[in-house]
Amino acid sequence: MIVAERKPIEQIEAMIEGFDRILIVGCGTCVAVCMAGGEKEVELLAAELRMKGKLEGRNRTIDEITVTRQCDKEYLDALEKYADDYDIILSTACGAGVQLLAERYDEKIVLPALNTLFSGVAEGAGQWTQRCMACEDCILDQTGGICPMTICAKNLLNGPCGGTDHGKCEVDGEKDCAWTLIYNRMKKLGRLDYLKKIQPPKDYSVMTKPGRYTHEAFKEAQQEE
Amino acid sequence: MTQNDTTEPFEPKVVAYCCTYCAYTAGDLAGSMRLEYAPNVRVVQILCTGKIDAVLLLRAFEDGADAVYVAGCAIGDCHFLEGNLRAIQTVAHTKKLLAEIGLEPQRLEFFQIPASAGPLFAQRANEMTERAQKLGPNPLRKTMKQNAGRKLDKAPDQHPPLPQAKHGQLYCR
Ligand code: SF4
Ligand code: SF4
DSSP states (O other), X not given: OEEEEEOOHHHHHHHHTTOSEEEEEEESSHHHHTTSSSHHHHHHHHHHHHHHHHHTTOOOEEEEEEXXXXXXXXXXXXXXXXXXXXXXEEEOSOHXXXXXXXXXXXXXXXXXXXXXXXXXXXXXXXEEXXXXXXXXXXXXXXXXXXOHHHHXXXXXXXXOOTXXXXXXXXXXXXXXXXXXXXXXXXXXXXXXXXXXXXXXXXXXXXXXXXXXXXXXXXXXXXXXX | OOGGGGGSOOOOOEEEEEETTTHHHHHHHHHHTTOOOOTTEEEEEESOGGGOOHHXXXXXXXXXXXXXXXXXXXXXXXXXXXXXXXXXXXXXHHHHHHHHHTSXXXXXXXXXXXXXXXXXXXXXHHXXXXXXXXXXSOGGGGGTTSOOOOBOOOOOOOOOOOOOOSSSSOOOO
């Protein structure tokens, strides 16, 4: 899941400065789960901005709507009949959602209300950690389901390095050493022999941006078009 | 409304979200005990303070409340085990939101009022009313009717019909 956090209110204020009619568009998927940009957070942000505006003597309209997902075009059609009524659209989706919204309504100013952080998992209530950096060649099979690309500070594929310190990382003593985690997990699984294999250097060329992917089943159809 | 209504003494409006199992019952008890307390308090009965949401609290202020408090059970006494703990967290977070937008966080509070504490209910009601009196009127009261903002209607998402399955439970609606 994509994890994001709301931008500081001052930054949002600075972006919307001078506009009187503002539509806040929420996203009901990832950012709703990480409590940054779902329907509830849109309600909160709208209320906050309205109140802040009034306290500072501004008279602006701030309305709200939350779509199921902002990264799928069909869900953005819901805004069609409203978009013209507003000066700007403030999106509380991740960066991908904001961009698709800006592309779909390209005559409108579309602004981001969140900072997108990473793709990760929920550790506990209100707490998330990054687990994958989308390296396009997953090696979790070799590492007991623990990603050295993300968790190891040095992206080592054949770890640990000499700096591993009683299970902690030399780069940041607060963080776990990915390779100690991997060793322990592999030991538990009885697969320590796997660690003797030397991993070839990672092919970073596949990580060239921007990534693009067409599902196998749709390739032919696309060629025919 | 007349021009000289500014000279009238300020009567704060205080909203109290009260848990039905404790604070609300304490309010009843205060009544049975014939205790007098500030008439400024508007009590909103809720099933559990765990129901409280930052949006509900902000809305009260947006609609002109001068002070708001949430009253729940003592720690460890929540009928739903941890509703009051969540409410404490929610109120603390909402105080930060208030500070962020420039409204005094002291206008919001969480109190523990057990069901047996009629006098405490009256005391808290007076305390919050006094506090609102000191802080003065909520500046949003003047503008509460303007530009209230709205949630736009959205048609339910259209999904393609599910395939008709020969076995099992799947069928088209
Ligand atoms: S727009 Fe971003 S946050 Fe919303 S569903 Fe898509 S990926 Fe998740
Ligand atoms: S190796 Fe790590 S970064 Fe690469 S795909 Fe797997 S989990 Fe993601």
